[in-house]
Amino acid sequence: METASAIFNTLPVSEIRSQFPLLQRTINNKPIVYLDNAATTQKPWAVINALRDFYVNTNANIHRGIHTLAEEATTAYEATRLAVQSFIGAAAPEEIIFTRGTTESINLVANTWGKQNIHEGDEILISAMEHHSNIVPWQILCAEKKAVLKVVPVNDAGELIMEEFEKLLSPKTKLVAITYVSNSLGTINPISDIITMAHNVGALVLVDGAQATVHLNIQVQQLNCDFYAFSGHKIYGPTGVGVLYGKKALLESMPVFMGGGEMIKEVSFEKTTYAVLPYKYEAGTPNIADTVALKAAIDFMQQTGIEKIQAHENALLAYATDKMLQIDDLRIYGTAQNKTGVISFLVKNIHPQDMGVLLDNQAIAVRTGHHCTQPLMHRFGIPGTVRASFAMYNTFEEVDALVKGIEKSIKMLL
Helix, strand or coil, X not given: CHHHHHHHCCCCHHHHHCCCHHXXXXXXXXXXXXXXXXXXXXCCHHHHHHHHHHHHHHCCCCXXXXXXXXXXHHHHHHXXXXXXXXXXXXXXXXXXXXXXXXHXXXXXXXXXXXXXXXXXXXXXXXXXXXXXXXXXXXXXXXXXXXXXXXXXXXXXXXXXXXXXXXXXXXXXXXXXXXXXXXXXXXXXXXXHHHHHHHHHCCCEEEEECXXXXXXXXXXXXXXXXXXXEEEHHHHCCCCCCEEEEECHHHHHHCCCCCCCCCXXXXXXXXXXXXXXXXXXXXXXXXXXXXXXXXXXXXXXXXXXXXXXXXXXHHHHHHHHHHHHCCCXXXXXXXXXXXECCEEEEEECCCCXXXXXHHHHHCCEXXXXXXXXXXXXXXXXXXXXXXXXXXXXXXXXXXXXXXXXXXXXXXXXXX
8 A cells, every 4th residue: 555655646636636527526415436437537627618618719610711710620620630649659640530439430440441451251350358349340341341250369367368369360360450458357458569460460450549548658650550549538538539540551542431521622523532631531520629629638638647647547456456355255357467447346146237226326436237348248257247447536535435335235235
């Protein structure tokens, strides 16, 4: 606990919490303990105010207007693109495509690069811990193209079995689509090794960064991934906005995703030519206000300090793991040596939904169910788990409240 306290003191958590208005709420006359951050994070005043300010002072459509509001809106929108480029270390702003989130980003790649480059007999490699959004698009593509979807298994600790990954790689492997951090288990995959090994057989790599971007310092050029996807609402930003990063040459070579306004250069009834990157993939009026507010979330994280956030969350994880393992009959699923602030657990024969309801009655918000990873739950022979996930604003006192809440719920259920 001494180490945890020392790290805790490097992050001004009380000051940080004061900037998140929802954390001041009470439920059932109790202060809320919000531990559902892997599903979505709460939003600081900086993000909320940026969203309000856009609609109050700037609201206009972008890119197509010459009046002052349109130019101001366009400048604000494109400022977010530059912020994202810097945040994840992309080489150029045109490598940043705005989408509705990780799911749309993955589907964009599947429906453009995938349809263009995957052929009968080709193989796509994913892992057993993937979110449904990184399974279903590839299943659809493989069924259409008569390609083969292969799955890297995980061990009992919830870690990829890298020897099996190496065996599955072959010249037939055209794409490896892999999560950086498991949303169910918290496992941090050895993504640099995966990318290198995949490239060695000529395969491209798409990284699902939905859970990684909020916890780790992401530098896509250093990783050398070909595609990287994440969602704004996981990094303290608004819902409905996300990012697809792709290497410029790849994005330029890919066909368009959706047709409409903005993504065109010239249109006639005989022929349409398309806009340059990144607008080629941003058809129609985008989610302007939320994209503008995403910059405020990125600024907030960077000003707080990614390394400090990570250290605090790791301290919370270590503290919570130690405390929860002292509870009789509690089993944690996901015990990888390298993981982020996620604890998925079950207690004896208590259904996760029952545990979740009783914790909610105590104003403790956790996630229950299969977490959109049904194949992973089948791997462990369980219907789902209770998942507590930590963020920069969580405290050791909230961990204590969770432990007491679990113990109280056990007494009521057993």
